[in-house]
Amino acid sequence: MHGTNGSSRTNGVGGRRRGRNGEAIGLSVNFGPLAHWVGFNLRMAQEAAFQAFSLLSQEIGESPGRFATLTLIARNPGISQTELSLANGRDKSSLTPVVEDLVKRGLVERKRMDSDRRTYRLNLTPSGKRVLTMLTRCARRHERNLDRVIGERDRKRFIQILKKIAAELG
């Protein structure tokens, strides 16, 4: 099971038949090789998971992007923006408006470093810690849902593979 293509029609998404008269696509979409390829399925899964977390996190008025940022600052007090962007897998320029907003809303504190006055040190404020706590609760709920889908047995291996992909294709 790898080279064999067969037909790869699925009904997962494609659209329920409206069968006029054999109107080209009867009932479902043919994904062709996409169905068996990692890249495509990785994208679809990631976007579904993101979407789901987005819903949870907006219940408390935050965006999912903020969550990783806050966690990384909490875990690495005094981290610089460049280090943060690197760890977060985003360009440092993407971080500028995010940090700006977090500072403005009083979740993050930002001080120039003495030894190197180009770089900032980031830290959570007490208010930032409170928000992070709530977001973390959301995230745990989200993770429980994912765990349920993945299954306890495969979970560890699954994450291992994800990490490996990120590491070896970075």
Add this chain to the structure above:
Amino acid sequence: MHGTNGSSRTNGVGGRRRGRNGEAIGLSVNFGPLAHWVGFNLRMAQEAAFQAFSLLSQEIGESPGRFATLTLIARNPGISQTELSLANGRDKSSLTPVVEDLVKRGLVERKRMDSDRRTYRLNLTPSGKRVLTMLTRCARRHERNLDRVIGERDRKRFIQILKKIAAELG
């Protein structure tokens, strides 16, 4: 190994030590719970894979987004834009400029339907088929790289899980 957090420092990304004098983050970044969560690792893996395919596909002057679109049109001749956007997991409005561009560059042909003059039928032109062939070659190369990372043994299960996530969190 699941609940135990320990420390979760990794050196995968964080930045090699520049050890001034214990300057807050010595050598690596602490990812905290992120390290063990599916959502974060899913994002990182997806983005790494996307990036890698992006490099391959731009060798032939195309973007990765185009690839799934062209494949779906090839496999479902006469598909409508809405069906396409649904299968592709994008909003239909996102497709407007993409299709526009593909038509302008002569890869896709677009005809109004007779029975319902609101909808378009999309088809590849011969030129579009040629481009898709090249892109598919790229994609196969990319998949081989991913396979090497994932390992033949886990591959099938891995994709199954990705599909399940996309389906059950959609």
Add this chain to the structure above:
DNA sequence: AGCGTATAGTTTGACACCCAACTAAATACT
């Protein structure tokens, strides 16, 4: 000291995407 290079962060311009509002066509209801 002085010049060239590297680094931290910002700015700018481009894209890809989403959502909500819109237009035009089809269908359903009566």
Add this chain to the structure above:
DNA sequence: AGTATTTAGTTGGGTGTCAAACTATACGCT
């Protein structure tokens, strides 16, 4: 037939992202 509802696609507004150019500091070499 006439109005209301649904559907296919487009438009407009906003967001998040990257890459490249820029500013300012720091470092290295002579």
